[in-house]
Amino acid sequence: MLFLPSVTDRAFFKTLELIMQFQALPAAFAAASLLVAGPAFAAGFSASAKLAVPVSTPTATVVDGVEWTCEGDTCKGTAERRASLDSIIKECRKVSAALGPLAGYNSRGRALSERNVVICNRLAAENRTDSELAAK
Secondary structure (H helix, E strand, O other): OOOOOOOOOHHHHHHHHHHHHHHHHHHHHHHHHHHHHHHHHHOOEEEEEEEEEEEEEEEEEEEOOEEEEEEEEEEEEEEOOOOOOOOHHHHHHHHHHHHOOEEEEEEOOEEOOHHHHHHHHHHHHHOOOHHHHHHO
């Protein structure tokens, strides 16, 4: 025989309500995680550099898949996507080799200290490209 609850059976409906709420919980968590993580994945790559010697005309250069645009002593590098395991010093070295000596470098929310910028410029002057480095 089929059990049909009466309209006044509060315990049955309370249990049913709890089951429905717990089924909606995973969907709510999934939606919330997409809202939080979405902008982090869509942000792309962004960096900035301050040149030791300003450029006289605006320039654009591509360094390791990142487009660098410079005006005066300020350069900004952007890329829609960039998958690299390079350290910030190696990034700085590549940018310095392409754009010239730097006075400052910021990448992915981190800034190099003055001492590390000096090291970056020295490494860029010694080893202009990765291929020259590999040939040694």
